[in-house]
Amino acid sequence: MTKNDKQYWETKTLAEMTADEWEFLCDGCGICCLQKIEDQDTGNTTISSVSCLHLDIKSCQCKIYCNRAFINSDCIKLTPDKLEQITWLPETCAYRMIHEKKQLEWWHPLISGSPGTVHSSGISIRNKAVSGEHVHTDDIENYLL
Ligand code: SF4
Numbered sequence: 001m002t003k004n005d006k007q008y009w010e011t012k013t014l015a016e017m018t019a020d021e022w023e024f025l026c027d028g029c030g031i032c033c034l035q036k037i038e039d040q041d042t043g044n045t046t047i048s049s050v051s052c053l054h055l056d057i058k059s060c061q062c063k064i065y066c067n068r069a070f071i072n073s074d075c076i077k078l079t080p081d082k083l084e085q086i087t088w089l090p091e092t093c094a095y096r097m098i099h100e101k102k103q104l105e106w107w108h109p110l111i112s113g114s115p116g117t118v119h120s121s122g123i124s125i126r127n128k129a130v131s132g133e134h135v136h137t138d139d140i141e142n143y144l145l
Pocket residue numbers: 025026027028029030031032033078089090092093094095
């Protein structure tokens with residue numbers, strides 16, 4: 001490969017990506033799986049440090065990924081169309097970055113070649129989140145970031 005060869009995430013839009021390409025774009029940070037509270041008056045969403053019940057907070061992987069739509073009706077499956085409406089994805093999210101025509105960072109697994117760099121760089125929620133298994137829904141407002 002020459003330095004002029006471009007990778008798929010540099011040449012394709014999100015809508016043009018295959019299912020596999022779309023999945024590989026996720027950096028595995030787990031930030032989108034933190035629970036959120038929406039202000040009914042303003043519509044603003046605030047993220048907490050409490051994860052979804054179904055997130056393994058060590059690996060930052062969903063424990064029910066293939067069945068998440070059936071098991072967790074609150075789980076939002078990202079699609080290219082939804083990128084326009086969702087306001088709570090972190091600035092580091094690869095889908096958001098590509099949507100905003102930014103370059104992926106060095107720690108993204110597609111750039112580094114290792115799934116570990118999203119954790120070692122401190123981007124992911126590893127060692128920062130509290131599992132939703134241990135926090136009552138009514139207490140989440142005490143964990144807002
Ligand atoms: S915030 Fe974006 S990159 Fe991180 S886990 Fe969620 S979808 Fe993947």
